[in-house]
Amino acid sequence: MSELLLDYILNKEHHKFRKDYTINLANDYKKKGLSPVERMADRFERLTKAETPQLLPDEKIVFVRTIRNIPEIFTEDEWQDINSKHYIHELGYMSNLSPNYEDAIAVGLLAKSEAADEYGKRAINNIIALSDRYKEEAEKQGKTDIAKVLERVPRYGATSFVEALQFFRILHFALWLEGNYHNTVGRFDLYMYPYYKADIDKGIITDEIALELLMDFFLSFNKDSDLYVGVQQGDNGQSMVLGGVDSHGNNVFNQLSSLCLVASRNLKLIDPKINLRVNKETPLDVYELGSELTREGLGFPQYSNDDVVIEGLVKKGYALEDARNYVVAACWEFIIPNCGGDVANISALSFPKIVDIVVRKYLKDAKSFEEIIQKVNDEIKIECNRIADGIKDLWFIPSPFMGVIMDEIKYNNFGVHGTGIATAADSLAAIKDHIFEHKIITVEEMLEAVDSNFEKHGWLLPILRYNSHKMGNDDDYVDEIAVKLLDLFAEALEGKVNCNGGKYRAGTGSAMYYLWHANELGASPDGRRMGEAFGTNFSPSLFARINGPVSVVKSFTKPHFKSAINGGPLTLEFHSSIFSHDDSVKKVAMLVKSFVDMGGHQLQLNAVNEEKLKDAQKNPDKYPQLVVRIWGWSAYFVELDKEYQDHVIARQEYIV
Amino acid sequence: MKGMIFDIKEFSIHDGPGIRTTVFFKGCPLRCIWCHNPEGLSIEPELMIKHTLCDGCNKCKQKCSHKKCEPFDRCVFACHKGLVNISGVEIESMDLAEKLKKYADFLNINGGGITFSGGEPLMQADFLVELLEHLNGIHTAIQTSGYADQETFKRVIDKVDYIMLDIKIADGKLHKKYTGVDNELILKNLEYLKSSNKPYIIRVPLISDITDTSENLSAISNLVGNSEIEYLPYNTFAGAKYPMVGREFLLSRTKV
Numbered sequence: 078m079s080e081l082l083l084d085y086i087l088n089k090e091h092h093k094f095r096k097d098y099t100i101n102l103a104n105d106y107k108k109k110g111l112s113p114v115e116r117m118a119d120r121f122e123r124l125t126k127a128e129t130p131q132l133l134p135d136e137k138i139v140f141v142r143t144i145r146n147i148p149e150i151f152t153e154d155e156w157q158d159i160n161s162k163h164y165i166h167e168l169g170y171m172s173n174l175s176p177n178y179e180d181a182i183a184v185g186l187l188a189k190s191e192a193a194d195e196y197g198k199r200a201i202n203n204i205i206a207l208s209d210r211y212k213e214e215a216e217k218q219g220k221t222d223i224a225k226v227l228e229r230v231p232r233y234g235a236t237s238f239v240e241a242l243q244f245f246r247i248l249h250f251a252l253w254l255e256g257n258y259h260n261t262v263g264r265f266d267l268y269m270y271p272y273y274k275a276d277i278d279k280g281i282i283t284d285e286i287a288l289e290l291l292m293d294f295f296l297s298f299n300k301d302s303d304l305y306v307g308v309q310q311g312d313n314g315q316s317m318v319l320g321g322v323d324s325h326g327n328n329v330f331n332q333l334s335s336l337c338l339v340a341s342r343n344l345k346l347i348d349p350k351i352n353l354r355v356n357k358e359t360p361l362d363v364y365e366l367g368s369e370l371t372r373e374g375l376g377f378p379q380y381s382n383d384d385v386v387i388e389g390l391v392k393k394g395y396a397l398e399d400a401r402n403y404v405v406a407a408c409w410e411f412i413i414p415n416c417g418g419d420v421a422n423i424s425a426l427s428f429p430k431i432v433d434i435v436v437r438k439y440l441k442d443a444k445s446f447e448e449i450i451q452k453v454n455d456e457i458k459i460e461c462n463r464i465a466d467g468i469k470d471l472w473f474i475p476s477p478f479m480g481v482i483m484d485e486i487k488y489n490n491f492g493v494h495g496t497g498i499a500t501a502a503d504s505l506a507a508i509k510d511h512i513f514e515h516k517i518i519t520v521e522e523m524l525e526a527v528d529s530n531f532e533k534h535g536w537l538l539p540i541l542r543y544n545s546h547k548m549g550n551d552d553d554y555v556d557e558i559a560v561k562l563l564d565l566f567a568e569a570l571e572g573k574v575n576c577n578g579g580k581y582r583a584g585t586g587s588a589m590y591y592l593w594h595a596n597e598l599g600a601s602p603d604g605r606r607m608g609e610a611f612g613t614n615f616s617p618s619l620f621a622r623i624n625g626p627v628s629v630v631k632s633f634t635k636p637h638f639k640s641a642i643n644g645g646p647l648t649l650e651f652h653s654s655i656f657s658h659d660d661s662v663k664k665v666a667m668l669v670k671s672f673v674d675m676g677g678h679q680l681q682l683n684a685v686n687e688e689k690l691k692d693a694q695k696n697p698d699k700y701p702q703l704v705v706r707i708w709g710w711s712a713y714f715v716e717l718d719k720e721y722q723d724h725v726i727a728r729q730e731y732i733v
Numbered sequence: 734m735k736g737m738i739f740d741i742k743e744f745s746i747h748d749g750p751g752i753r754t755t756v757f758f759k760g761c762p763l764r765c766i767w768c769h770n771p772e773g774l775s776i777e778p779e780l781m782i783k784h785t786l787c788d789g790c791n792k793c794k795q796k797c798s799h800k801k802c803e804p805f806d807r808c809v810f811a812c813h814k815g816l817v818n819i820s821g822v823e824i825e826s827m828d829l830a831e832k833l834k835k836y837a838d839f840l841n842i843n844g845g846g847i848t849f850s851g852g853e854p855l856m857q858a859d860f861l862v863e864l865l866e867h868l869n870g871i872h873t874a875i876q877t878s879g880y881a882d883q884e885t886f887k888r889v890i891d892k893v894d895y896i897m898l899d900i901k902i903a904d905g906k907l908h909k910k911y912t913g914v915d916n917e918l919i920l921k922n923l924e925y926l927k928s929s930n931k932p933y934i935i936r937v938p939l940i941s942d943i944t945d946t947s948e949n950l951s952a953i954s955n956l957v958g959n960s961e962i963e964y965l966p967y968n969t970f971a972g973a974k975y976p977m978v979g980r981e982f983l984l985s986r987t988k989v
Binding site for chain 1 (some may be wrong): 741742743744746747751752754792810811812813815835836839842843844
């Protein structure tokens with residue numbers, strides 16, 4: 078990959094080609110009385126036509142967005158009307174899916190067109206037309222290599238590695254342009270391997286050339302990513318999954334997987350976001366390659382444990398061969414490529430809110446801690462019912478192009494995150510220990526302290542914060558409460574049928590709720606003050622005194638993940654100095670392997686440096702490329718809102 | 734019997750082979766002016782206060798009835814920010830062994846074990862030997878200054894699996910100047926270690942102008958002969974903990 082192209086993209090020089098789409102389509106569509114799918118097809122046609130082919134310097138994998146915005150297809154009135162009649166998930170578009178890139182790349186879009194409906198056909202024609210214009214531009218500029226590739230793809234199936242990569246780029250470009258978002262990458266090393274292998278065998282490419290191509294290809298994920306919507310910049314869902322077993326149960330980690338890890342390490346960019354599937358047979362050297370990437374401070378790879386996930390998915394009713402093929406959605410939710418239509422992040426349960434309700438309603442009269450747990454169980458059920466009852470008539474804006482490259486949908490399950498488990502478990506442990514067992518705090522004192530944000534009975538605060546049981550210290554007293562909480566959550570969703578006929582899946586992720594849910598709540602019985610956030614995803618409380626990463630791993634591998642299989646990783650933050658020795662890469666790899674061997678389901682590691690982050694808050698211009706992991710994605714630190722920055726700084730950080 | 738420790742650190746990866754858990758023994762006969770664990774010097778429990786974050790609410794200075802706070806002029810359970818802590822816990826060898834054994838599986842599968850550091854573990858040799866007897870089946874290592882009579886040194890060294898011996902300064906006078914003690918015992922123990930069949934490594938902290946001089950390094954090199962040797966770069970933030978235990982960081986005065 079050329080440094081010229083890298084600099085060009087990092088300096089955002091290609092932004093000069095961008096223009097706004099200023100025509101108000103929605104009003105026009107309303108006047109004409111077009112149906113939603115007609116509107117989507119028409120908009121896609123207009124946008125592909127409005128795009129101007131641009132070939133960036135030294136680029137081998139082309140296609141770059143030149144239309145900045147995607148205009149609305151509904152007027153505000155219409156959208157309000159739709160919202161009043163349906164449950165609309167997030168923006169209403171298809172998201173968090175892993176389409177069948179493999180098939181499209183193998184057979185070509187013309188073949189896909191045969192089975193497509195009229196809107197699908199139209200979308201295919203439009204994207205081919207844009208490709209042809211790219212081809213003409215390449216010819217005009219004498220870039221015959223590019224023109225030759227576009228002569229073949231996306232019309233026909235790819236016959237080489239470079240064609241397959243270009244084909245993927247076009248598919249991904251089209252999905253984003255259609256309005257879909259959190260478009261994942263899927264099992265890249267599985268479906269791309271045949272093209273890579275064939276070219277290597279034929280002597281067309283070497284590993285060196287393959288790596289160059291991969292880096293160019295990886296760079297393409299970063300050209301337009303600022304246009305991809307998310308809660309924050311960087312939350313774009315371009316997750317790539319490497320390794321793991323195939324649908325027959327054979328391990329697939331191959332030379333292409335290794336090259337992907339190296340390409341990502343060389344580029345040091347936040348996209349694509351690398352996920353490694355591992356299992357008890359994964360050798361230590363794969364973890365070492367992963368740790369080499371962690372060392373770069375990109376916050377990935379994120380690890381998912383096949384041994385837990387596959388069994389959990391099967392338990393939830395997924396066919397074994399589908400379960401074995403799992404990928405992660407935008408962040409960490411386990412989804413099935415090609416045929417999975419799950420909405421993996423439809424809602425979230427706040428564990429600390431449950432505890433808060435129980436404390437306020439029942440603590441005064443409770444005779445025992447068991448009674449409290451019973452009430453927690455009741456309230457979790459009530460909350461899960463409330464969540465489920467609130468999701469009726471789910472409707473998505475139809476996406477003709479997405480429809481073309483998705484197979485028939487087999488799964489329609491809904492995923493519910495579970496946030497703040499450590500805050501909740503710590504709170505319950507404090508109640509059990511200090512109120513019921515040692516009776517050093519009275520119910521009245523606890524209630525008044527929490528209600529007054531510890532203005533009253535301030536003496537409780539240091540006891541609760543610093544001298545109580547905390548999840549993350551391999552302390553069964555509190556860890557068993559956390560195990561129970563997750564069990565109760567999973568049980569409460571078990572057997573529920575969602576409005577699309579699917580099931581519900583409990584998870585351990587938080588997404589942005591570690592801030593949102595925390596803000597909805599006052600102080601909590603674990604000594605958490607009003608306004609303090611929860612740990613991100615599945616992590617210790619921010620102020621808990623933690624023995625270290627080994628105890629954290631031991632605590633957070635205790636719960637029964639096979640029954641709560643929506644995903645959501647333990648997040649470990651290491652001070653970047655840990656990687657000052659080469660030897661430490663191997664030791665971090667050992668820690669990750671141990672996590673997997675102990676039955677953890679998902680893990681992400683961050684290499685951070687608090688002093689550097691604080692300096693970057695003050696001097697953002699100095700750190701344009703400083704990367705941090707947020708909840709299920711990596712981002713450039715200086716592009717985040719301050720509350721997300723502050724949370725990263727406040728997290729537990731292990732200096733070793 | 735009971736011993737005095739001030740920390741147990743997990744996932745220590747620079748303290749011997751594999752992934753280790755390190756136990757820090759409190760109390761040291763040396764006073765190296767560059768020491769980065771000042772809370773390890775005194776064998777008595779002491780207060781560690783993070784003064785820089787203190788907003789002066791004085792809650793810690795109000796009278797309390799906690800037994801733990803008796804030796805001190807403050808309450809250690811009062812600070813809302815958790816800034817006031819006791820460094821130093823007295824613990825039975827059996828209880829400490831039980832705590833450490835929780836890590837055994839994890840450490841064993843990762844080619845690691847338990848490392849004893851400090852302070853100076855040899856200062857509590859009886860306790861350490863008793864502890865070692867409870868830790869059968871776990872790889873053990875020691876980080877030591879080697880400052881102990883030879884019998885004590887032998888008693889411990891024969892029981893641990895791996896030894897990391899610090900050799901700081903070859904010249905006796907300079908050693909006394911910068912560490913507070915003569916190095917005669919240390920060099921005698923070095924000879925014993927060399928002649929023993931134990932796996933070991935010599936570690937030399939690199940303190941510019943003090944240990945990191947060409948004379949000293951070549952003299953050390955002569956002393957240790959063929960032994961494996963590791964030079965430890967010095968962390969300039971090492972002085973950070975001194976104000977917390979109310980001690981003066983002498984190295985900074987030397988520098989200024």
